[in-house]
Amino acid sequence: MKKIAILGSTGSIGRNTVDVIRNFPDHFSIEALTVNTRIDLLEKQVDEFHPKVVAVKDEKLATELKRRIGNKCEVLSGEEGLLSIAADYDYDIFVGAMVGFSGLAPTLEAIKRGKRIALANKETLVVAGELVTELAKKYNAELLPVDSEHSAIFQCLVGEDLSGVDKLILTASGGPFLHKTKTELAGVTVKEALNHPNWKMGNKITIDSASMMNKGLEVIEARWLFDLPCEKIEIVVHPQSIVHSMVRFVDGSMKAQMSMPDMKLPIQYALTYPERFASQFVSTHLPFIQTLTFFEPDFDKFECLKLAFDVLDAGGTSPCILSASNEVAVDKFLKGKIKFSAIPEIISKSLERFENHLKPDLETIIMCDKETRIFAEQLV
Numbered sequence: 556m557k558k559i560a561i562l563g564s565t566g567s568i569g570r571n572t573v574d575v576i577r578n579f580p581d582h583f584s585i586e587a588l589t590v591n592t593r594i595d596l597l598e599k600q601v602d603e604f605h606p607k608v609v610a611v612k613d614e615k616l617a618t619e620l621k622r623r624i625g626n627k628c629e630v631l632s633g634e635e636g637l638l639s640i641a642a643d644y645d646y647d648i649f650v651g652a653m654v655g656f657s658g659l660a661p662t663l664e665a666i667k668r669g670k671r672i673a674l675a676n677k678e679t680l681v682v683a684g685e686l687v688t689e690l691a692k693k694y695n696a697e698l699l700p701v702d703s704e705h706s707a708i709f710q711c712l713v714g715e716d717l718s719g720v721d722k723l724i725l726t727a728s729g730g731p732f733l734h735k736t737k738t739e740l741a742g743v744t745v746k747e748a749l750n751h752p753n754w755k756m757g758n759k760i761t762i763d764s765a766s767m768m769n770k771g772l773e774v775i776e777a778r779w780l781f782d783l784p785c786e787k788i789e790i791v792v793h794p795q796s797i798v799h800s801m802v803r804f805v806d807g808s809m810k811a812q813m814s815m816p817d818m819k820l821p822i823q824y825a826l827t828y829p830e831r832f833a834s835q836f837v838s839t840h841l842p843f844i845q846t847l848t849f850f851e852p853d854f855d856k857f858e859c860l861k862l863a864f865d866v867l868d869a870g871g872t873s874p875c876i877l878s879a880s881n882e883v884a885v886d887k888f889l890k891g892k893i894k895f896s897a898i899p900e901i902i903s904k905s906l907e908r909f910e911n912h913l914k915p916d917l918e919t920i921i922m923c924d925k926e927t928r929i930f931a932e933q934l935v
């Protein structure tokens with residue numbers, strides 16, 4: 556029986572994780588859950604899974620939850636509550652499903668305890684990839700990817716030696732604007748951007764998919780997760796999202812991992828690895844799909860993708876500047892305050908504004924994140 560802590564249990568990845576765990580009551584138990592604000596759903600999860608402890612980031616809502624659930628389980632609050640769950644409570648697998656920069660600190664706590672980390676929080680590896688992977692090595696923590704692309708690469712690499720790898724090839728659906736021109740792209744609406752053709756995800760990541768920043772962030776993640784230099788990573792556009800990513804080896808052979816797009820598969824694999832459990836959810840029938848197509852990404856149209864490759868080369872704090880300014884810009888776009896084309900503009904200006912610090916420690920990263928956000932806010 557493996558004990559699970561899910562940080563961000565009411566978001567898209569969190570809910571999918573709960574769905575997976577529900578199917579294997581003999582293998583997994585939920586020990587701890589955290590949310591930012593959605594206490595209604597958390598209350599239901601508490602009733603169903605009886606965790607020992609939960610944390611709500613919003614202090615007022617934490618008090619409200621306490622009032623509602625009485626002594627069914629311990630309720631912590633605030634950033635400290637989330638940190639404390641990662642640092643002080645008992646679990647075997649830490650599912651990092653929170654959105655944004657705030658996922659970093661609790662993940663570091665779990666790493667320091669040498670736990671298995673099922674990592675869905677992109678920012679952790681994007682802004683602090685070097686630090687996170689160094690600490691994971693030092694404390695013998697297992698970093699298992701939950702993102703479909705990285706899970707695919709991870710699955711392709713089982714039994715392989717990294718020295719035999721020629722290229723990691725991340726697939727990108729291209730999002731809803733694959734066939735729009737650069738001029739059309741500039742004026743798309745929030746509603747259009749939120750309409751992803753293949754995946755149902757949270758708002759932030761759906762906008763990132765529309766700008767292809769999501770793929771850029773994934774390339775940075777892959778660089779750290781698989782410890783390969785940037786020239787060994789490339790992107791291919793694959794609109795059907797059936798091939799979740801590939802590895803090309805030095806002998807010219809390629810391995811691809813395929814399935815219908817459903818996040819429950821990579822989540823389940825991160826929980827059960829190295830075993831595979833029978834899935835209640837995913838079955839893939841290729842004759843039904845018929846056609847798989849692949850083509851080169853358009854770096855000129857998707858400026859965010861180009862910016863991500865630039866910072867991948869630069870390293871240091873530049874991925875943090877990219878990620879923080881992107882978070883601010885996406886938030887403003889979702890609130891209708893800026894045009895879609897202003898997202899890469901805000902990121903470019905932020906990258907120009909700040910000096911790049913190489914080999915940053917956590918404090919430098921936190922400072923860089925803060926300063927970038929303030930600057931990006933002012934640009935709007």
Ligand code: MG
Binds near residue numbers: 702703704773
């Ligand atoms: Mg992905």
